[in-house]
Amino acid sequence: MVSMTAVLPxxxxxxxxxxxxxxxxxxxxxxxxxxxxxxxxxxxxxxxxRVRLLSLVKAGEAGERCVCDLTEPLSLGQPTVSHHLKxxxxxxxxxxxxxxxxxxxSVVPGALERVAGLVADL
Amino acid sequence: MVSMTAVLPxxxxxxxxxxxxxxxxxxxxxxxxxxxxxxxxxxxxxxxxRVRLLSLVKAGEAGERCVCDLTEPLSLGQPTVSHHLKxxxxxxxxxxxxxxxxxxxSVVPGALERVAGLVADL
DNA sequence: CCGCCATATCGACATTCATCAATATGGCGG
DNA sequence: CCGCCATATTGATGAATGTCGATATGGCGG
Numbered sequence: 001m002v003s004m005t006a007v008l009p010x011x012x013x014x015x016x017x018x019x020x021x022x023x024x025x026x027x028x029x030x031x032x033x034x035x036x037x038x039x040x041x042x043x044x045x046x047x048x049x050r051v052r053l054l055s056l057v058k059a060g061e062a063g064e065r066c067v068c069d070l071t072e073p074l075s076l077g078q079p080t081v082s083h084h085l086k087x088x089x090x091x092x093x094x095x096x097x098x099x100x101x102x103x104x105x106s107v108v109p110g111a112l113e114r115v116a117g118l119v120a121d122l
Numbered sequence: 123m124v125s126m127t128a129v130l131p132x133x134x135x136x137x138x139x140x141x142x143x144x145x146x147x148x149x150x151x152x153x154x155x156x157x158x159x160x161x162x163x164x165x166x167x168x169x170x171x172r173v174r175l176l177s178l179v180k181a182g183e184a185g186e187r188c189v190c191d192l193t194e195p196l197s198l199g200q201p202t203v204s205h206h207l208k209x210x211x212x213x214x215x216x217x218x219x220x221x222x223x224x225x226x227x228s229v230v231p232g233a234l235e236r237v238a239g240l241v242a243d244l
Numbered sequence: 245c246c247g248c249c250a251t252a253t254c255g256a257c258a259t260t261c262a263t264c265a266a267t268a269t270g271g272c273g274g
Numbered sequence: 275c276c277g278c279c280a281t282a283t284t285g286a287t288g289a290a291t292g293t294c295g296a297t298a299t300g301g302c303g304g
Contacts, residue, residue, distance in 0.1 A: 029195075030177040035170040042167040045241070047262075048157040051164070055152040055244050067281065073151075080263055082282055101271055101280050116238040119167070122177050169292075189251065202293055204252055223250050223301055246304090253298065260291070268283065274276090 030122065038118055044091035045115075049074050050084050054093060054112075057105050064097075064106040152244065160240055166213035167237075171196050172206045176215060176234075179227050186219075186228040 030038070045051060052074060057065045071081045085105055088094040093111045097104045152160070167173060174196060179187045193203045207227055210216040215233045219226045 029181040030174055032170065032174065035173040035177065038173050039168055039170040042164050042173070045164040046161055046168040048154065048161040049262085051157040051160050051244065052152055052154070055157065058244060059149065059151040076262095077264060078281070079265085079283080083262080086282085098281090103281060112241055112244060116242040119234055119241060120238040122173065122180060122234060165291095171292085198292095199294060200251070201253080201295080205292080208252085220251090225251060247302105248304100249300100249302085251299080251301105254296085256295090257293085258291100259293100260289105262289080263287085265286090266284085269281080270279100271281105272277105272279085274278100 038122075041091050041093075041115055041118065044087050044093060047084065049076060049080075050088055053081070053084055053088060054107065057094065058107050060106075062106075064104045066102045066104055068102070070105075160244075163213050163215075163237055163240065166209050166215060169206065171198060171202075172210055175203070175206055175210060176229065179216065180229050180234075182228075184228075186226045188224045188226055190224070192227075 045054075053070060056070055056073060057063070060069070067078070067081060067085065070085075071078050074081060076084075085094060085096070089096050089105075093108055093115075094105050095108050097106070167176075175192060178192055178195060179185070182191070189200070189203060189207065192207075193200050196203060198206075207216060207218070211218050211227075215230055215237075216227050217230050219228070
């Protein structure tokens with residue numbers, strides 16, 4: 001139990017070991033910390049079922065989807081789906097909102113575009 | 123020894139189980155096969171050292187880099203670096219060219235942009 | 245032709261991860 | 275207040291993965 005921190009600061013928040021601060025020199029190679037942060041986001045996308053989850057949530061009406069609608073198309077157990085969703089939330093890609101008994105997930109606005117930018121200018 | 127196939131068709135090559143062919147309906151959720159292909163690429167990026175490798179290669183002069191110049195900045199053994207490079211090549215992200223005793227790696231033109239697009243319109 | 249050098253492959257080991265069954269939590273209807 | 279329902283958490287297990295040391299491959303200089 002050390003996690004529960006959302007990754008994807010990518011805009012601010014610079015918890016580096018290196019004291020020489022950070023706005024990436026643009027054009028230069030990534031440092032170890034930046035690479036680790038980036039890899040954390042990619043790890044969240046490195047599973048077929050999580051990719052499908054993101055896709056399903058995004059395609060859902062109003063851009064959101066309840067967990068109960070996600071277990072069936074993936075042919076996965078409910079605990080497993082819950083686990084994957086947590087990983088996507090921790091990565092800063094999904095947002096969770098609990099309404100009554102149900103939990104609705106939606107794609108964090110701009111998150112995918114931000115990741116796309118991350119890839120494009122490695 | 124089953125691998126050695128480059129991923130990232132993403133443009134053509136559709137080895138699906140599903141017979142109803144494939145240009146993604148655009149707007150609909152991803153199928154299982156598409157998600158698997160995407161996840162394969164993300165898996166290649168899901169390691170900090172591989173992200174740094176890509177970055178280092180891209181930042182190298184003439185956009186290429188010899189293996190011997192890559193082991194030191196990563197503090198990794200040569201076999202390990204070679205292994206990571208192979209994964210990036212198999213994912214269709216890096217290109218390998220052997221000149222004499224040395225192996226030069228370069229980013230496949232447009233590969234990163236293609237992956238970025240993959241992420242943006244999940 | 246022999247040995248050095250850069251790179252790739254192999255085998256092994258420790259760690260991480262995806263998945264499931266079982267259980268906990270917490271709201272809603274009766 | 276009791277039990278059902280949707281969701282989350284826990285524990286366990288098998289598979290995948292990152293790393294290393296040792297070894298194989300293959301070109302180049304002497």
